[in-house]
Amino acid sequence: MQDRQTRCGFVATLGRPNAGKSTLLNALLGQKISLTSHKANATRKQLQVIVPHSGIDERGAYDAQIVFVDTPGIHHQEKLLNQYMLAQSLRAMSDCDMGIYLAPASDEVRHYEEFLNLSRDKAVHNRHILLLSKTDMLDNATLMRKLAQYQPYQSHYLALIPVSVKRGFAPNELLDVVARFLPDSAFLFDEECVTTAQTKEIAKEFIRESLFENLSDEIPYESDVIIQSYEEGKIERIYATIIVEKQSQKGVVIGADAQTIKRIGIFARKNIESLVGKKVFLKLQVSVQKGWSKEIKKLKKVGYDCTDMS
Ligand SMILES: Nc1nc2c(ncn2[C@@H]2O[C@H](COP(=O)(O)OP(=O)(O)OP(=O)(O)O)[C@@H](O)[C@H]2O)c(=O)[nH]1
Ligand SMILES: [Mg+2]
Incomplete structure (x- = not known):
């Protein structure tokens, strides 16, 4: 055979x-x-x-x-x-x-x-x-x-x-x-591997998705997420900062009685829990970082390395 x-x-x-x-x-x-x-x-x-x-x-x-x-x-x-x-x-x-x-x-x-x-x-x-x-x-x-x-x-x-x-x-x-149309080649990754991204990076993306889902106008485009710490365990504990451009945006993200940030957290947490198959504790805070997307050095801190853009 x-x-x-x-x-x-x-x-x-x-x-x-x-x-x-x-x-x-x-x-x-x-x-x-x-x-x-x-x-x-x-x-x-x-x-x-x-x-x-x-x-x-x-x-x-x-x-x-x-x-x-x-x-x-x-x-x-x-x-x-x-x-x-x-x-x-x-x-x-x-x-x-x-x-x-x-x-x-x-x-x-x-x-x-x-x-x-x-x-x-x-x-x-x-x-x-x-x-x-x-x-x-x-x-x-x-x-x-x-x-x-x-x-x-x-x-x-x-x-x-x-x-x-x-x-x-x-x-x-x-x-x-x-x-x-794929080339003949040995496998490059372990067979159980579904992505090369770390869980922490996907968690960041799911929190960003929640910003797109729960906020309107320019805020999703003028914000991003930094995962401060990701602790694995029986419950995954994630501490993340939502960064925005302006003080007024921080108020909107938090919302009256912190209802908006709560909604953002719940939406993201559910997706992360489905991904990891475990309970997740997600703590979000908001920080104003004016011009975070306008300089190469600042963008790098948020995960976008522009140094060798082609
Ligand atoms: N009706 C319909 N909507 C779809 C279909 N596929 C995706 N969508 C919707 O199209 C929208 C954009 O989907 P995404 O998968 O985020 O598109 P994308 O190309 O990755 O977008 P960017 O990352 O912004 O470039 C979402 O609201 C999807 O639900 C489809 O087959 N039919
Ligand atoms: Mg896309």
Whole structure:
């Protein structure tokens, strides 16, 4: 009997803000690891999610380890943090073996053209699956017209797949297609490993997600989270600081009778508890750090290292 092949590779998940990248990765893994939000620009740095998959195709029977790299939405803004976010996406385009570009079904095709231009000299340029996402938002006839509009670009993409993560999503069908293009390689990670991120980093992201969920206007964009300490034990004890730009924002985050910060804490704690499978004690405080996102040195303290942005 022939040995099963092993395949392993890095797959950048790319697209404009709010395209559904992080939601897709959570659905492929079957577990929430990446923060998601109805507000755009939620993901700020790369996150690796490792999905095992086995199958059989024209190359033979295989066991695969697919390392999906979640990235911030591709957008252009002058602020240093936004430049860092774009650099994270560009780096994934260069470093990964292949990509998945998510184009929401309601998007205009010109955005895909912009991606092709941006990725011109990158590894994923002609090595990506074009995923038409959020197809549940269109009727069938419109979806067919949309698919036809992407046909002229077929020399650039490996496959064109319509997907709705919210309705009738079949992860294995997409994983089969991804695995077909993965390099032959031994596994790079332990088989039980689902992410290269530390639990502490994911906890930070879940608290940030709660800021996006519970606060409006500019505050989610002008705030971030620093985990001061993460103590493992029968109960995980997490002490974290929410940093904001202005004194007035601190008041909003805390809220009347501290009701808002309580809500933020409960929402985040539930997600962290599901992740670690244990009770979590989460203590949040708020600190005003004016200009925290405007200087390289300050951003580094919050976890965004801009020193070698490409
Ligand atoms: N209707 C519909 N909504 C979806 C689908 N997939 C994701 N969404 C929603 O789209 C919004 C954005 O999802 P995210 O996964 O955070 O998008 P993202 O591309 O990671 O966004 P950024 O990190 O900001 O770039 C959320 O409100 C999701 O619930 C889908 O298949 N159908
Ligand atoms: Mg995201």
